[in-house]
Amino acid sequence: DAGVTQSPTHLIKTRGQHVTLRCSPISGHKSVSWYQQVLGQGPQFIFQYYEKEERGRGNFPDRFSARQFPNYSSELNVNALLLGDSALYLCASSLAAGTREQYFGPGTRLTVT
Amino acid sequence: QQQVKQSPQSLIVQKGGIPIINCAYENTAFDYFPWYQQFPGKGPALLIAIRPDVSEKKEGRFTISFNKSAKQFSLHIMDSQPGDSATYFCAAGGYGGSQGNLIFGKGTKLSVKP
Numbered sequence: 001d002a003g004v005t006q007s008p009t010h011l012i013k014t015r016g017q018h019v020t021l022r023c024s025p026i027s028g029h030k031s032v033s034w035y036q037q038v039l040g041q042g043p044q045f046i047f048q049y050y051e052k053e054e055r056g057r058g059n060f061p062d063r064f065s066a067r068q069f070p071n072y073s074s075e076l077n078v079n080a081l082l083l084g085d086s087a088l089y090l091c092a093s094s095l096a097a098g099t100r101e102q103y104f105g106p107g108t109r110l111t112v113t
Numbered sequence: 114q115q116q117v118k119q120s121p122q123s124l125i126v127q128k129g130g131i132p133i134i135n136c137a138y139e140n141t142a143f144d145y146f147p148w149y150q151q152f153p154g155k156g157p158a159l160l161i162a163i164r165p166d167v168s169e170k171k172e173g174r175f176t177i178s179f180n181k182s183a184k185q186f187s188l189h190i191m192d193s194q195p196g197d198s199a200t201y202f203c204a205a206g207g208y209g210g211s212q213g214n215l216i217f218g219k220g221t222k223l224s225v226k227p
Binding site (some may be wrong): 043044058100 | 215
């Protein structure tokens with residue numbers, strides 16, 4: 001069975017640009033959460049989506065946005081990129097919004113120059 | 114404000130040893146405490162998780178001990194192997210109505226020497 005998939009694997013962007021990261025959850029899972037992991041730190045929560053609705057938002061600026069599609073896949077968008085946005089962006093899927101167990105994908109490594 | 118404190122930052126043990134990683138939390142509304150294992154270049158993998166109504170949980174060589182009154186929990190790895198060398202993260206979740214929000218510790222880099 002396929003786990004959580006994310007694309008692209010790596011990405012290099014310039015300051016000021018925008019980026020779109022994509023995630024497909026485990027088949028049958030309806031909730032997707034996004035996390036940012038800076039090198040040497042634990043993942044930090046950005047958003048949770050369930051049934052196409054935002055269910056939670058972490059302490060990130062409005063430059064960060066996301067959405068979920070009818071097939072439960074999700075996109076994370078970041079505008080006006082800053083050097084500090086360089087990180088591993090992780091997507092986690094769970095059965096439903098109230099399900100505790102979260103399963104992470106391999107992540108997208110974003111480098112902002 | 115860090116809500117989950119993890120220690121030690123790094124740990125070196127010999128093969129067969131029992132590394133112990135500790136975490137402490139502040140928010141008593143947390144009701145779910147998972148441990149994740151992460152290898153370089155990979156996403157975190159869910160290892161084992163516990164809820165506050167249980168004091169200990171074992172899955173294979175991995176054991177979580179939970180002390181609700183002290184607001185602490187720990188991961189023990191029995192008969193550790195070089196393949197267990199990875200970074201381990203504790204986390205806490207379930208508070209504030211946003212159940213998708215896991216709060217992670219800063220991680221412990223474990224090295225198991227042959």
